Amino acid sequence: MRTRAIGAGALGALALSAVAVPAAHADGGTGDTTITKVVVDGDNKVSVGTSAVKTIKVSVTARDDSGIDSAESFSLAGPDYGFLTTGTPTCTAVSSTTSTCTASVTVDPKVDYLSNASAGTWYVDAFVTANDYDYIWSQKAGSFKFQRAAQLTVNASPEPVKKGKAITVTGKLSRANWETLKYAxxxxxxxxxxxxxxxxxxxxxxxxxxSSSTGGLSTTVTASADGYYRYSFAGTSTTAAVSATGDYIDVQ
Structure with missing residues (x-):
């Protein structure tokens, strides 16, 4: 099941990963049930472009002395009224006391009408029930980055080039605009x-x-030896990291 997000007059959207949750930010519960880890998409970052459908895996690990019985669909909420819900989780025991409950949700930028303002920090809400009917309800059980995908190009010239001469390296950094479904x-x-x-x-x-006002990149370096030049962007809270494929230069 998926619930679309609504924000600023447009439908919004979502993501998460290995986030330890010592206190689980519990909003309610009974007994000794606790959430010990929340994992989304493997690295706590989800990158969404302008066309491809993204399937996001959400896992919540919980513990109770009697073992874990089940979990309800996870809710994911972010800026600009961003909101998504997963399907019903499947809980798999990893020990007599601990289980990992996993579910997924898909995001389609062509259908979900993502708002650019929805990019940023998102949170996972979880409700988990134990075998002895204890439970935990935790808002903000874990956090993650829901990011606009980025693209990066590079071109080094001239090629070949004499050793000691200048090489000009140009490129462009762009990112997905979810509202126009284009990169800018x-x-x-x-x-x-x-x-x-x-x-x-x-x-x-x-x-x-x-980067320039249009995302352009340009600089010069001195040719020293055959090799590859690339641009690399570390990303921001709203935009994914990306590295260009290296451009080879033959130095003579």
Whole structure:
């Protein structure tokens, strides 16, 4: 089951991951039932673009001395009245006292009418019942980032280039606009220019470049050896991290 989100006159939307929840921010319950972990999409970050359907897995781990019986559909809520609900969770015992209850929800940017303002920190609400009828109801059992997907390009030239000569590295940082279903330049962002020498596997940062009003990137470096140049963006609370595929330069 999925409930769409409504915000600022438009329908909004959602995501979560391994978040330890020491006190579980419990809003109510009985007995010794506790929520010990909430996991969404593996890394507490969900990136949604402009066309592809995203399936988000939500897992809530709970404990009670008598064991866990069941959980109700998880609710996920965020900025601008963003709201989604999962299907009915399946609870799997990991010990005599602890179970992990898992469910999923899909987000389709073409159907769910996401609001850009809905990007940011979201929370998971959970209701879990134990075998002895104890229960816990926790709002904000875990938090996660629901982010607009990003794209990043790079082009290094000229190629080939003589050692000691200047290389110009251009590119563009853009992010999903959920309201237009297109990608648009992301201005004023710090983006790292990185280099990986041929025959090695690790990129090193050469400098940081700020994206222009249209998301454009441009800088120069001195050619030293054959290798790959790329731009890398660390992301923000509302926009996913992304790295461009390295562009190879032949230095002669």
């Amino acid at each position: 330049g992301y201005a004023g962002q710090s983006v790292k220019l990185q280099y990986r020498k041929k025959g090695t596997s690790t990129y090193t940062t050469l400098k940081t470049v700020t």
